[in-house]
Amino acid sequence: MSDEPSRGVMRYRVALLLLMLYECVFLALSLDLMTRVWSWRVRLAPHELAAVGFFEVSRSVVTVLSILLLAWMLVGHTGRRWRPLAFGLGFAAIWHAKALAFDGFPGPRQEAFAAWLSAHDVPRALTLFVFASPAWTLWAAAGALLRFSVVFPQPLTASQVDAEAAGRAGLMRSSPLAGADIGGAFRKLSAWLLMHGWLEPRPVTTGVLVWIAVFHVLGPNPAVVAVGGVLLAVIAGLIVTHLRAGAIASTRPRDRRTITWLRHGAVSGLVLLLLSAASSFLLTGPAAFAGVVLLG
Numbered sequence: 001m002s003d004e005p006s007r008g009v010m011r012y013r014v015a016l017l018l019l020m021l022y023e024c025v026f027l028a029l030s031l032d033l034m035t036r037v038w039s040w041r042v043r044l045a046p047h048e049l050a051a052v053g054f055f056e057v058s059r060s061v062v063t064v065l066s067i068l069l070l071a072w073m074l075v076g077h078t079g080r081r082w083r084p085l086a087f088g089l090g091f092a093a094i095w096h097a098k099a100l101a102f103d104g105f106p107g108p109r110q111e112a113f114a115a116w117l118s119a120h121d122v123p124r125a126l127t128l129f130v131f132a133s134p135a136w137t138l139w140a141a142a143g144a145l146l147r148f149s150v151v152f153p154q155p156l157t158a159s160q161v162d163a164e165a166a167g168r169a170g171l172m173r174s175s176p177l178a179g180a181d182i183g184g185a186f187r188k189l190s191a192w193l194l195m196h197g198w199l200e201p202r203p204v205t206t207g208v209l210v211w212i213a214v215f216h217v218l219g220p221n222p223a224v225v226a227v228g229g230v231l232l233a234v235i236a237g238l239i240v241t242h243l244r245a246g247a248i249a250s251t252r253p254r255d256r257r258t259i260t261w262l263r264h265g266a267v268s269g270l271v272l273l274l275l276s277a278a279s280s281f282l283l284t285g286p287a288a289f290a291g292v293v294l295l296g
Contacts, residue, residue: 020090058100136215152243153258161190193238
């Protein structure tokens, strides 16, 4: 029994190292693409060159920061409560690298590697899943972060979630028509899931894998994308509910500061990501320069 914790830490470190190596692949692909962009600089319009450069630099910076953060957690944060956060941030960084990739503009080494895979009869579906499909990494990140919200700063219970409702009322509670208690709905859902064990590691992992399979079998049609969006919204609501309850239940100021830092970082990052995405509509025409600035 005394060897079980050390074996768990070893498995965690090996899995995290593999995830970091996976991130390094996308860093290499991004650097490869930047060499081609630089060699083609005379063929591209200035705003096109700037846009591609911003995309690739941002991908590389996020990936490098993620690798450094995971390395730091690999050394100093191996406890059970930190492991889901490490995997969640790692998969989120890979999703970012995939989602911002230029599919029709590969680097020279990427082209050579793709030709090698094709010559060795590697299934194209597998290649797309590993290198091109961003959706499954997003679901993996969401599942890991959901699990993190249940165990940080300590394992959460249904009673602690219910206790978080003290002094709270529904959103827009002064309006009789718009006074739905959204937070209360998420607390009830969270308490039910916790009481029935649906937020334990095995059910969460199984649910993520099943949804990834369903998403890839059915394809990204509008109905599947809509269901996925609803699932992400529900997961986000549960994570916020759990972190609030965990902050209230925690007796350590340091843990409360960590939760506050994570919440502010997530909100700020989401706003910046949406602003960057909106700028893509301004990359052509007279507003191209403004789009490049917003993209940066």
